[in-house]
Amino acid sequence: MPHYDILIIGSGAGGASFAQALAGTGKSILILERGEHLPVDRENWDPRRVFVDRIYRTDEQWTDKEDKPFTPNTHYWVGGNTSFYGAALMRFKPLDFERLEHFDGISPAWPVNYEDMRPWYEVAERVWEVHGERGIDPTDDPNDPPYPFPALTHDPGMIRLKEHFEDLGWTPSPLPLGIRRDDANPRAGKCVRCKTCGGFPCRLLAKVDARTAALQPLEAAPNVTLLAGYKVLELKTDASGRKVTEVVASGPDGEVSFSADYIALAAGAANSAALLLKSAGPQHPNGLANSSDQVGRNYMYHTTSAVISVALSHFDSSFPKTLCVNDFYYGDSEEEFPFPMGQIQMLEYMSGQTLEGQLADFISPNLLPDSFMDALAERMVSFLVMSEDLPLPHNRVTLNENGGIKLSYTEGDLTAHKKLVEKLEAGLSGFTRERSSLFETNFTIDQELPLYGTAHQCGTLRMGDDPATSVVDKWCKAHDLDNLYVVDASVFVSSAAVNPTLTIVANALRVGDHLARKLMG
Numbered sequence: 001m002p003h004y005d006i007l008i009i010g011s012g013a014g015g016a017s018f019a020q021a022l023a024g025t026g027k028s029i030l031i032l033e034r035g036e037h038l039p040v041d042r043e044n045w046d047p048r049r050v051f052v053d054r055i056y057r058t059d060e061q062w063t064d065k066e067d068k069p070f071t072p073n074t075h076y077w078v079g080g081n082t083s084f085y086g087a088a089l090m091r092f093k094p095l096d097f098e099r100l101e102h103f104d105g106i107s108p109a110w111p112v113n114y115e116d117m118r119p120w121y122e123v124a125e126r127v128w129e130v131h132g133e134r135g136i137d138p139t140d141d142p143n144d145p146p147y148p149f150p151a152l153t154h155d156p157g158m159i160r161l162k163e164h165f166e167d168l169g170w171t172p173s174p175l176p177l178g179i180r181r182d183d184a185n186p187r188a189g190k191c192v193r194c195k196t197c198g199g200f201p202c203r204l205l206a207k208v209d210a211r212t213a214a215l216q217p218l219e220a221a222p223n224v225t226l227l228a229g230y231k232v233l234e235l236k237t238d239a240s241g242r243k244v245t246e247v248v249a250s251g252p253d254g255e256v257s258f259s260a261d262y263i264a265l266a267a268g269a270a271n272s273a274a275l276l277l278k279s280a281g282p283q284h285p286n287g288l289a290n291s292s293d294q295v296g297r298n299y300m301y302h303t304t305s306a307v308i309s310v311a312l313s314h315f316d317s318s319f320p321k322t323l324c325v326n327d328f329y330y331g332d333s334e335e336e337f338p339f340p341m342g343q344i345q346m347l348e349y350m351s352g353q354t355l356e357g358q359l360a361d362f363i364s365p366n367l368l369p370d371s372f373m374d375a376l377a378e379r380m381v382s383f384l385v386m387s388e389d390l391p392l393p394h395n396r397v398t399l400n401e402n403g404g405i406k407l408s409y410t411e412g413d414l415t416a417h418k419k420l421v422e423k424l425e426a427g428l429s430g431f432t433r434e435r436s437s438l439f440e441t442n443f444t445i446d447q448e449l450p451l452y453g454t455a456h457q458c459g460t461l462r463m464g465d466d467p468a469t470s471v472v473d474k475w476c477k478a479h480d481l482d483n484l485y486v487v488d489a490s491v492f493v494s495s496a497a498v499n500p501t502l503t504i505v506a507n508a509l510r511v512g513d514h515l516a517r518k519l520m521g
Contacts, residue, residue, distance in 0.1 A: 001246070001257050001258065001259050002030075002258050002259070003258070003259045003260065004028045004029060004030040004225075004258065004259075004260045004261075005027035005028045005029065005260065005261050005262065005519075006019075006022055006027055006028070006029045006030070006260055006261065006262045006263075006264065006515075007029075007030045007032065007247055007258055007259075007260035007262070007263050007264070008029065008030070008031045008032070008263075008264045008266060008487075009032050009232050009247070009263070009264065009265050009266060009267050009272075009275070010031075010032075010033065010080060010265070010266035010267040010268065010271075010272075010488065011031050011033040011035075011078050011079060011080060011210060011215060011226060011266075012079060012080020012081060012082055012210050012266060012268065012488065012504075013080060013082050013210050013488075013501050013504040013505050013508070014266035014487040014488035014489070014504045014505070014507075014508040015031060015033075015080070015210075015264065015266030015267075015487065015488070015508075016031075016079070016080075016210040016211075016213070016214035016215050016218075017124075017127075017210075017214055017487070017504070017505045017508035017509050017512065018264050018266060018485075018487045018508040018509075018511065018512045019031055019214065019215075019218060019224060019512075020127070020214045020217070020218060020509070020512070021508065021509045021511075021512025021513050021515075021516060022512050022515060022516050022519075023218055023221045023223065023224055024516070025516050025519050025520055026223055027223060027519060028223050028225075029223060029224045029225065030225050030227065030258060030260065031224070031225065031226045031227070032227055032230040032232055032247070032249055032258070033077075033078050033226065033227065033228050033229075033230065034076050034229070034230060034231035034232070034267075035075075035076035035077040035078055035080075035228065035229070036077065036078065036228050036229055037077070037078045037228055038056075038077045038078060038079065038083055038201055038211070040201075040203055040205070041203070042203075043055065044196075044200060044201045044202065044203040045194070045196040045200060045203050047196070050196075050199060050200055051199065056075050056077070056084065056201065057071070057073060057074070057075055058071070058072065058074055058075065058076050059071060060072065060074075060076075060404075061404065062270070062400075062404060062405040062406065062407055063400045063404065063405070063406045063407070064406075064407060064408070064409070064451055065406075065407075065408035065409065065410070067400065067406070070451060070452050071452060072270070072405075072407075072452050072454045073452050073453050073454055073455060074268065074270075074454050074455075078211060078215065078226070078228050079209050079210040079211035079215060080210055080268070081268070081455060082209035082210040082211070082501065083201040083202070083207075083209050083210075083211060084198075084199055084200070084201060085198070085209070085455065085499075085501060086197065086198030086199070086321060086347075086348055086499075087177045087178045087179055087197065087198070087207050087208065087209075087321075088175055088176065088177060088321070088345065088498075088499040088501075089124075089125070089128055089130045089176050089177065089178045089208075089499070089501055089502040090175075090176050090324075090498040090499055090502060091117075091121050091144075091498075091502060091503070091506075092114075092117070092496045092498060092503050093114075093139050093141075093329065093496065093498075094113075094114035094141055095330070096114075096494065096496040097109065097110045097112065097113045097114050097117070098110075098113070100340065100494075101339065102339050102340055102388065102390060102416065103337075103339040103413065103415050103416045104390065104412050104413030104415065104416070105390045105392075105412065105413075106390070107340075107388060107390060107391075107494040108391065108493055108494060109493070110463065110493045110494070111463055111464055111465050111470075111473070111474040111493075112463075112474055114141070116510070117503070117506055117507070117510065118141075118143075118144070120506035120507065120509045120510040120513075121144075121502065121503075121506045122145065123506070123509055124502055124505040124506040124509060125147060125148055125176075125502070126148045127213055127214070127505070127509075128178045128208045128213050128502070128505060129148065129149055129178055129179075129180060129208045129213070130147055130148060130149065130176050130177065130178055130208075130502070131147060131149040131150060131151050131152050131174075131176065131177050131178075131179060131181070132147035132149075132151050132174050132175075132176035132177070133146075133147065133150065133151040133173070133174045134146050134147060136171060136173035136174065137171070137173035137324070137326050138171050138326060138327060138329075139326045139329050139330070140173075147176065149182075150183075150184075151174035151176075151322070152174070152177060152179060152181060152183060152319075152322050153183045153322070154317075154322050154323065155193075155316060155317035155318065155319055155320060155322070156316040156317070157311075157315040157316040157317035157320065157381075158317050158320055158322055158323055158346070160431075161323065161381065161431065162323060164430070164431045165325060165427065168427050170325055170327050170427070171325070171326075171327055172323050172324065172325050173323070173324060173325075173326065174322060174323065174324075175321060175322055175323055175324040175345055175346065176502075177321070177322070178207065178208035178209075178213075179191050179197075179206060179207060179208065180205075180206045180207075180208060181193070181206065189206065190204045190205060190206035191204070191206035191207075192204065192206070193318060193319040194318070194319070195318045195319075195349045197319065197321070197348050197349075198321060198347070198348030199348065227251070229251060229252050230249045230250070230251045230256075231249060231250045231251075232247055232248070232249045232267070232275060233248045233249060233250055233255070233278070234247075234248040234275075234278055234279050235247055235248075235263065235275065235276070235279040235288055235484075236248065236279070236281065237281060237283055237284070237288070237481070239283075240283070241281075241282075241283025241284060241480075241481075242480075242481055242482050243481065243482050243483050244260075244263045244288075244481060244483055244484050245259055246258070246259055247259070247260070247263065260483075261483060262483045262484075262485065262515065263483060263484050263485070264484075264485040264486070264487050265461075265484065265485070265486045265487070265488070265490075266486070266487045266488040266508070267488065268454075268457060268488055268489070268490070269299065269397075269457040269458050269459060269460045269461070269488060269489050269490035269492075270299070270397050270405050270407065270454065270457055270460065271405070272460065272461060272486060272488055272490045273295055273296040273397040273460035273461055273490060274296075274397055274399060274404075274405045276288040276289050276290060276295050276296075276461070277290070277295060277296060277397075277398065277399050278399065278403065284480070288478075288480075288481070288484075289461075289471055289472075289478040289479070289480045289481055289484060290471070290480070291467065291479070291480050292467060292468055292469060292470065292471060292479070294393075294461075294462065294469065294470060294471050295460070295461060295471055296396045296397035296398055296460050297393045297394075297395070297396045297460065297462075298391035298392065298393060298395065298396070298459040298460065298462055299395045299396055299397055299407065299409060299457070299458075299459055299460050300389040300390070300391055300395070300456075300457075300458050300459040300492070300494075300495040301389060301409075301453060301454060301455075301456050301457050301458070301495075302386050302387070302388070302389050302456045302495055302497070303342075303386070303387040303388070303389050303411070303412075303414065303417045304384060304385065304386050304387075304453070304456075305384075305385045305417070305421050306347060306382065306383070306384055306385075307382070307383045307384075307385055307421060307424055307425065308347075308380055308381070308382045308383075309380070309381045309382075309383075309428050309431075310376070310379050310380060310381075311379045311380070311381050311431070314378055314379060315378070315379055315380065315381050317349065318349055319349065320346045320347070320348070320349055320381075320382070321345070321346045321347065321348050321349075322346065323345070323346045324343060324344060324345035324346070325343070325344040325345075326343055326344075328341040328342070328344075328420055328423060329341065329342060329343055329497060332419065332423065335419065335423075337416070337419060339416055340387075340388060340416060340497065341387060341416045341417070341419055341420040341423075341497075342385065342386050342387030342388060342416070342417065342420050342497035343385075343386050343497050343498055344383055344384075344385055344386075344420065344424050345383070345384050345386070346382065346383060346384070347382035347383060347384050348382075349377075381428075381431075383424060385417070385420055385421050385424060386497050386498070386499075387416055387417035387420060387497050388494065388495055388496055388497045389412070389495045390412055390494070390495075391459050391462070391493070391494060391495075392410075392412065394408065394410065395408065395409045395410065396408050396460070397460050407451060409451055456489075456495065456499065456500055457489065458489035458490060458492040458495050458500055459489070459490065459492050459493070459494075459495065460490045461486050461490035461491055462490075462491060462492065462493050463476055463491045463492075463493060464493065467479035467480070471486070471491075472485070472486050472491055475511055475514050475515075476491050476507070476511045485511060485515065487504075487507065487508040487511055487512070488504060488508075489503075489504050491507070
């Protein structure tokens with residue numbers, strides 16, 4: 001059985017960053033990734049192939065609480081889902097780590113606070129080449145340093161929208177992005193501000209992801225090995241039940257086992273929880289690390305709506321995702337609503353075929369001609385409205401009768417989220433067409449993101465100080481085991497109302513540094 005000092009399951013934002021933090025120790029590190037290396041070819045930028053044919057998305061079936069099958073919007077490739085994300089890299093706010101009262105419940109406190117995370121956010125922003133401008137966003141912490149790279153400039157259409165929001169008294173701010181682009185010297189960076197960014201793998205590798213930020217630099221490290229095409233099936237422990245001694249995986253040549261002094265789980269919130277449940281044994285009859293019965297519970301994925309408006313004229317923006325609004329993140333004083341509402345951010349440019357793919361659950365592909373869809377897309381202004389999804393114990397990952405993932409989820413109260421959607425729609429008055437022949441001014445693709453929208457999955461293996469109510473401690477080590485760590489978003493205590501990637505990276509770097517210090521004495 002091949003033995004390593006450290007074995008990491010998953011090569012996405014968490015797993016890759018954890019490996020990066022530990023590579024300098026000289027310890028032998030193995031990364032097991034169930035997916036293959038993502039090809040860099042012409043299909044990377046083909047809207048029909050990506051959004052209609054969904055060639056990169058898994059065909060794996062999960063089931064919902066009623067045992068109905070669905071296909072999750074997830075991607076199993078080296079680098080995880082980061083090759084397909086929209087590159088938005090935002091810090092959680094200081095209050096996001098504290099106990100915070102919402103209209104419909106409580107967002108609990110983390111065992112770490114913003115001060116614990118601050119230095120690791122700085123490292124993460126530097127490694128993931130985040131472009132932004134501090135001090136405009138009203139929720140920015142005044143003690144945070146400037147971003148390592150300047151904010152991307154706005155296209156003409158975005159400038160008009162920004163001015164419109166400012167006329168309303170809002171304070172739109174640059175959306176922090178991990179893009180390799182220098183607008184002052186475009187030839188110095190890889191990004192060409194194309195129309196195929198969010199949802200697409202970048203053919204130019206201009207979008208900063210786990211591959212380019214961590215895995216490619218690690219290729220030069222002689223002590224780090226990445227094996228693609230190895231799906232981990234089970235974790236086995238010694239007789240005491242306190243130590244993982246065997247990692248069983250299915251590889252290109254069949255089943256194979258590995259051992260390591262330390263194991264780090266970073267397979268994504270749903271799969272990480274499912275793997276621990278599948279690893280039940282005599283010492284762990286309810287699943288590995290599950291003495292608290294918390295494994296799989298408190299699943300979150302954000303309450304999200306896509307609001308698409310039709311502009312009065314051609315909306316001149318091929319790269320619109322450069323703007324966000326956080327004025328209502330903690331509530332709306334004008335409406336006397338003192339509860340968190342969330343964030344408004346721009347969505348990526350949608351071509352006619354991209355829109356067709358996004359609407360596939362509602363309108364059959366090819367029902368409307370490409371010329372119509374393209375003409376509509378040229379005038380669309382698209383927004384993502386995102387609110388915090390509170391952790392609830394009955395929202396959980398379990399195993400279905402076939403041993404696959406069962407995702408049981410019941411939405412919470414949507415009052416705050418709906419108020420934010422209404423605030424945006426009212427704010428767009430005068431900027432967008434009052435009515436088009438087919439759609440109202442602001443129509444939503446998803447009033448609530450469907451269950452298959454798993455991009456922001458988190459919370460199934462929450463961290464905490466009390467082993468009775470959490471799965472891992474503040475250093476993300478399992479309470480029940482001596483050598484098992486978890487470094488993906490499953491450890492999140494709350495979801496906040498911003499994209500999770502930067503916090504996954506920062507936390508994995510924090511935990512990796514902690515283990516590195518332990519290993520080096």
